[in-house]
Amino acid sequence: MLEEWIRMFDKIFEVVDCPEDRQVELATFYLRQQADLWCMFERPACRQDPEFGWESLKDKLLERFYPAHVKVEKYEEFLHLKQVSISVMEYHKKFLELARFASVLVPIGESKVEKFVAGLNFEARKALTVSKPKTLNKAYLCAIDLYRVQHVQKGIQETRMRSFETSVAPVVMSLSFTGAEPS
Template identity: 65%
Template sequence: MRERFYPSHVRAAMYEEFLHLQQGSSSVVEYHKPFLELVHFARMLIPTELAKVEKFVAGLNYEARKALTVSKPRTLKEAYLSATDLYRVQQLQRGSFEFAKKRNEGSGSHSFKKSRQDFRARPAPSSPQGSARAESGAQERTFACKRCGKDHVGKDYQGHAL
């Protein structure tokens, strides 16, 4: 019946489109719709349900493809439902990240994070002992404690020797 209503050049174009069909930036639902429309033009390429599943999964984005490869759906419907569930969870996750990011940006200068420069290596404070060490060639470096921000020369924040 397709041969009667679709000229051969249209069928060939649909077949080619199906071969290169990918989810890209579209949702799973937006990818599934043309997949179902074009799968009819590639019956020789995908003769079985398992072949349909493999082609559908191969066209999904990396994270969805990875998840579905592990779950091994047996039907196209199972693959589609798993992919839509995963896509929904990813969207919720992205939304919560965006919400947290906006909330942190709104807090302004009340950030609890220390700047990176607070934790960079600092030269040891000069002292009579320090100059004797420098003369002998043994120069000691100190680092700001990541926990309290103070210098603990040769010791960690609990007083243990390094």
């Protein structure tokens, strides 16, 4: 949440061309709850530092509200991330959320693609290993297409099974009531 907030302000400052000397003031105006209390007590000491600015505030906020043990937990979660029973979209979203904690593990595009593919279910992993997508986005699009096709195929199989059951069941039932042997 905090990282999203920081990225949002980075974008706002860039778009509105906010002067550097006003960025801290604007950002701290929007702080809430614990972060607002923290800032209220830290602001006087921060203002004593002539070099203090938006980048310094971001670092201090992340240091305070995103401690090292949380980063380690997220890194571990990323290491063991698997699609299992979630959709490709959910897996991709979780992958992106956690990948930032493992920049050492997946520093370049190819490593990210390999890690993403390795966490997919077996069928998707098999298909993407053959197609060898070069970017994470291509891997995601291939996996989502495969997932869609698998769902269509599953629906067709279920429809066939239901139609088979409705066409065969009356015949089997009539044979069992008459005592006739099927030929």
